[in-house]
Amino acid sequence: MGRYVLRRLLQLIPVFLGTTFIIYTLVWAIPVDPFAGKCGQRPCPPAYVAAMRAKFNLDDNLFVQYVKYLGRLFTGDFGQTFSGTDVSTLIANAYPITVRLAVVALVIEALVGMTAGVLTGLRKNGFADNLVLVATLMLISLPVFVTGYILRGLFGTPRGTSFVDLIVPGIVLGSLSMAYVSRLTRTSIAENRRADFVRTAIAKGLPTSRVVGVHLLRNSVIPVITFLGTDLGALMGGAIVTEGVFNIRGIGGLVFTNIQQQQGVVVTGVVTLLVLVYLVMSLVVDLLYAVLDPRIRYE
Amino acid sequence: MSDPTVAAGEPMLEPGADLGRDDSGRRQDRPRSLGGDAWHELRRKPTFVVSMVIILIVVLMAAFPWLWTHVDPNAADLSRVRQGPSGQAWFGYDVQGSDVFARVIYGTRASLLVGVLSTVGAVVIGGIVGILAGYHGRLTDSVLSRFADIFAGMPFVLGAIVILMTFNAPGSNPGEVRIVTQVVLSIAVLSWPVAMRIMRAATLVAKQQDYVKAARGLGAGPLRIIVRHLLPNTVAPVLVYATISLGANIGAEATLSYLGIGLRPPVVSWGVMISDAKDYFTVAPHMLLFPAAFVSITVLAFVMLGDAVRDAFDPKSR
Amino acid sequence: MSTVYDGESGEFVPPQEIAAAQDESLLQVLGLQVEFRTRDGVAKVLNGVSYHVNAGETLAVLGESGSGKSVTAQAIMGILDTPPAFVTGGSVTFKGEELLTASAERRRMVRGEGIAMIFQDALSALNPVFTVGFQIAEQLRLRRGMGKAQARAAAIELLEQVRIPHAAGRFGDYPHQFSGGMRQRVMIAMALALDPEVLIADEPTTALDVTVQAQIMDLLAEIQRERAMGLVLITHDLGVVAEVADRIAVMYAGRIVESGGAREIYRRPGHPYTVALLESLPRLDLKGQQLNTIKGLPPSLTDIPPGCPFHPRCRLAQDICRRQVPEPVPLDAARSSACHFTGELMDRV
Numbered sequence: 001m002g003r004y005v006l007r008r009l010l011q012l013i014p015v016f017l018g019t020t021f022i023i024y025t026l027v028w029a030i031p032v033d034p035f036a037g038k039c040g041q042r043p044c045p046p047a048y049v050a051a052m053r054a055k056f057n058l059d060d061n062l063f064v065q066y067v068k069y070l071g072r073l074f075t076g077d078f079g080q081t082f083s084g085t086d087v088s089t090l091i092a093n094a095y096p097i098t099v100r101l102a103v104v105a106l107v108i109e110a111l112v113g114m115t116a117g118v119l120t121g122l123r124k125n126g127f128a129d130n131l132v133l134v135a136t137l138m139l140i141s142l143p144v145f146v147t148g149y150i151l152r153g154l155f156g157t158p159r160g161t162s163f164v165d166l167i168v169p170g171i172v173l174g175s176l177s178m179a180y181v182s183r184l185t186r187t188s189i190a191e192n193r194r195a196d197f198v199r200t201a202i203a204k205g206l207p208t209s210r211v212v213g214v215h216l217l218r219n220s221v222i223p224v225i226t227f228l229g230t231d232l233g234a235l236m237g238g239a240i241v242t243e244g245v246f247n248i249r250g251i252g253g254l255v256f257t258n259i260q261q262q263q264g265v266v267v268t269g270v271v272t273l274l275v276l277v278y279l280v281m282s283l284v285v286d287l288l289y290a291v292l293d294p295r296i297r298y299e
Numbered sequence: 300m301s302d303p304t305v306a307a308g309e310p311m312l313e314p315g316a317d318l319g320r321d322d323s324g325r326r327q328d329r330p331r332s333l334g335g336d337a338w339h340e341l342r343r344k345p346t347f348v349v350s351m352v353i354i355l356i357v358v359l360m361a362a363f364p365w366l367w368t369h370v371d372p373n374a375a376d377l378s379r380v381r382q383g384p385s386g387q388a389w390f391g392y393d394v395q396g397s398d399v400f401a402r403v404i405y406g407t408r409a410s411l412l413v414g415v416l417s418t419v420g421a422v423v424i425g426g427i428v429g430i431l432a433g434y435h436g437r438l439t440d441s442v443l444s445r446f447a448d449i450f451a452g453m454p455f456v457l458g459a460i461v462i463l464m465t466f467n468a469p470g471s472n473p474g475e476v477r478i479v480t481q482v483v484l485s486i487a488v489l490s491w492p493v494a495m496r497i498m499r500a501a502t503l504v505a506k507q508q509d510y511v512k513a514a515r516g517l518g519a520g521p522l523r524i525i526v527r528h529l530l531p532n533t534v535a536p537v538l539v540y541a542t543i544s545l546g547a548n549i550g551a552e553a554t555l556s557y558l559g560i561g562l563r564p565p566v567v568s569w570g571v572m573i574s575d576a577k578d579y580f581t582v583a584p585h586m587l588l589f590p591a592a593f594v595s596i597t598v599l600a601f602v603m604l605g606d607a608v609r610d611a612f613d614p615k616s617r
Numbered sequence: 618m619s620t621v622y623d624g625e626s627g628e629f630v631p632p633q634e635i636a637a638a639q640d641e642s643l644l645q646v647l648g649l650q651v652e653f654r655t656r657d658g659v660a661k662v663l664n665g666v667s668y669h670v671n672a673g674e675t676l677a678v679l680g681e682s683g684s685g686k687s688v689t690a691q692a693i694m695g696i697l698d699t700p701p702a703f704v705t706g707g708s709v710t711f712k713g714e715e716l717l718t719a720s721a722e723r724r725r726m727v728r729g730e731g732i733a734m735i736f737q738d739a740l741s742a743l744n745p746v747f748t749v750g751f752q753i754a755e756q757l758r759l760r761r762g763m764g765k766a767q768a769r770a771a772a773i774e775l776l777e778q779v780r781i782p783h784a785a786g787r788f789g790d791y792p793h794q795f796s797g798g799m800r801q802r803v804m805i806a807m808a809l810a811l812d813p814e815v816l817i818a819d820e821p822t823t824a825l826d827v828t829v830q831a832q833i834m835d836l837l838a839e840i841q842r843e844r845a846m847g848l849v850l851i852t853h854d855l856g857v858v859a860e861v862a863d864r865i866a867v868m869y870a871g872r873i874v875e876s877g878g879a880r881e882i883y884r885r886p887g888h889p890y891t892v893a894l895l896e897s898l899p900r901l902d903l904k905g906q907q908l909n910t911i912k913g914l915p916p917s918l919t920d921i922p923p924g925c926p927f928h929p930r931c932r933l934a935q936d937i938c939r940r941q942v943p944e945p946v947p948l949d950a951a952r953s954s955a956c957h958f959t960g961e962l963m964d965r966v
Contacts, residue, residue, distance in 0.1 A: 194698060195741070196736060196738065196741040196742040197743060197745065199742070200743065200807075201744065203728055203733070204755075204756050205725050205726065205727075205728035205729030205730060205756065206725075206756070206759060207759070218746055218747070219744070219745070293746060294745070294791045294793070295745055295791070
């Protein structure tokens with residue numbers, strides 16, 4: 001197990017470097033002058049531009065810039081914007097809100113999706129099954145901003161950023177995954193309910209609640225939980241639309257405004273963080289798999 | 300004679316009377332292939348028929364928009380700005396005073412084009428990389444899989460924002476062809492790893508089949524094995540993915556346009572219309588809801604089609 | 618769940634024989650009919666199966682795959698997958714109590730405690746994500762109300778009874794960590810947990826290596842003797858049957874074609890199908906000769922031929938076999954055969 005974790009960690013390093021390098025290149029290789037319009041109506045004074053270029057290592061070649069940036073990143077320094085604000089402060093203000101939103105969405109999609117999936121998986125082709133099938137198709141085909149506008153029209157924008165305030169945006173953010181979770185659970189339950197071990201459990205004289213609740217469910221949630229694990233990262237990255245619709249000041253808005261203002265350092269910081277979350281979650285999911293399914297052995 | 304449907308109508312001949320005819324008659328008894336079985340299964344499914352009809356209509360709208368409306372989608376009349384639906388204009392007028400129905404019809408082409416091209420791009424890149432990784436295994440597999448991970452690790456919307464904003468600084472006005480190409484490439488570049496993983500997994504399974512081992516034992520070259528033996532067995536799951544992803548990509552176009560970084564005027568697309576409409580949602584919801592409904596129905600059709608095809612190819616689900 | 622026989626379908630028609638046959642067998646199946654309703658048609662899987670087993674007795678149910686042996690067992694247990702399977706007639710009584718019309722809860726109480734079952738493939742029949750100890754102790758805790766430690770001790774004792782080495786140490790192992798033979802022993806221990814009066818073993822050795830098969834059969838025979846259980850042994854292995862069975866029921870196309878004492882049937886089979894089965898057994902004393910096989914395939918259950926279902930493959934088939942279904946004819950107190958030519962067949966031998 002320990003060796004497996006080590007090997008997976010080693011595999012993550014080139015992926016992390018590759019992703020962040022591409023993002024860095026994209027952000028900093030912008031063909032236009034990043035200082036245009038930064039100093040009011042007039043062009044920026046040459047001394048200011050020179051100082052800024054030195055500060056962001058813009059005169060080095062791109063690869064050297066990237067390595068220097070990464071070096072600072074490892075000391076926890078996300079850098080500063082052109083106006084001197086610490087990027088880490090910006091992220092520290094915005095990130096917890098997005099995390100909270102993503103967690104709310106994850107909890108909602110897990111609860112609703114799995115419940116619907118279990119009920120429909122047990123009674124395939126019944127009324128509830130068809131109802132949920134239509135509902136999931138609707139959720140999958142409605143663009144997130146449409147669901148967002150409809151729910152915003154019904155419930156208004158949230159007053160704060162507490163967990164309760166974020167329930168409605170959380171439903172919007174998690175709606176697509178909710179459909180996936182319910183379909184995944186349904187397939188998994190329907191596949192397993194005819195499994196030999198379920199038949200054995202019945203033949204042992206166990207009550208139906210225990211056959212379903214313990215023997216069937218425990219086997220069927222394995223793929224669902226791994227999906228939920230990888231989805232947490234995706235929810236954070238995808239929160240931007242929901243945050244826009246509901247006027248929530250999370251990292252989505254942060255990235256959006258800063259790209260428009262050519263604040264590359266903020267964009268790279270946020271995206272790097274998200275990539276890190278994604279990679280760590282994918283490792284966690286792999287390990288979780290081994291815990292959930294004893295047949296999996298990591299040599 | 301080679302057409303079994305013709306042979307079915309012929310009277311049964313004495314055995315051996317005509318070898319050629321006898322042979323074509325026997326075709327009837329042959330069990331259907333997996334593909335034929337799937338097709339037989341599909342035709343009986345209402346979801347398949349409904350989704351095919353919707354897709355056909357959408358394709359006709361994209362190819363021949365003038366069949367559906369005589370109104371010029373770009374004709375603007377400021378006197379009727381944001382008017383709601385009426386007998387004159389079924390879907391009302393937009394913020395420029397253009398007919399929303401006509402714009403929805405004319406917007407089909409760009410939306411569908413982006414969906415199709417980005418899916419083709421993702422499937423071609425992902426398919427080739429996936430089959431190579433699965434076939435060669437070992438170091439090639441590791442390198443290609445890590446390479447795919449690099450792109451899979453990028454958050455989709457944020458990644459697309461960074462790419463599109465980099466190539467089109469805010470305020471710039473890229474040409475029609477250029478922006479369509481950029482949106483297509485962004486979606487393809489960010490979504491190909493999924494196709495790659497599906498193809499790789501299918502190849503790993505197919506590679507273990509005895510007939511593939513036999514072909515290799517008989518000295519067939521890699522190209523022949525991949526094309527003749529692996530592809531026919533791996534193409535079904537990738538096609539199912541492609542169908543569903545085509546719908547998702549039409550939705551992605553709308554989302555990117557909604558964020559103001561996708562297609563933009565003078566291109567007309569459902570996403571562009573939604574982007575134009577979003578600031579007026581409370582006063583003129585029809586401007587957003589009609590194009591959004593077209594996006595949803597089209598996505599729905601492709602998802603349903605993908606579901607139906609997958610079920611038909613998966614005997615377990617019956 | 619799908620398991621419960623229900624009167625919901627309203628198509629349950631008990632045959633008249635039930636009233637007639639009320640003797641005191643431990644487990645009695647009478648005229649059992651089961652059909653599978655699929656999209657491609659209705660398959661009549663069981664067409665009036667009758668057999669019984671007494672305490673301390675081993676009944677071997679013989680037949681090719683698809684003859685309905687396992688379906689009968691699942692109908693007795695009430696674990697048929699419904700749909701597609703529906704019980705459409707007949708009776709199953711356990712100690713005189715009708716099971717098919719009993720409440721779901723009552724049937725559940727009979728499972729495990731009255732009648733227990735072991736399955737062919739222990740690897741798929743055991744839940745892969747729970748330890749074997751948990752799976753055995755589970756029944757003891759739920760059905761016997763034992764505490765955790767008590768159930769654990771009892772489970773280990775069961776594992777020792779089926780002779781699993783280092784039973785205490787293997788309590789926490791998962792099914793995939795056992796060898797095939799050991800896994801089947803776990804399965805047997807689980808079936809014995811509630812001390813059942815009847816044990817149904819559905820091809821318990823088919824999935825095992827030949828050397829292990831004998832060990833498992835010996836274990837089953839020994840446990841059956843010690844506990845004086847009724848054992849229903851479903852198998853297609855005639856060698857196994859000769860060693861352990863007291864009585865035999867031969868099944869073909871969802872019917873019992875011949876039943877009786879094991880020794881008598883081996884000596885003087887009364888049905889052409891039994892004859893063919895016995896002839897298809899390899900024998901050392903006939904080394905070098907062509908092995909007799911049964912020509913043709915068992916009939917498709919959606920399309921059972923009229924008359925005797927075996928007639929297309931039967932050497933003795935006459936016109937009457939194509940027209941009329943032979944009823945089981947009692948040959949003596951304990952034997953019966955369903956063939957128009959039983960008399961001729963037995964005289965010839």
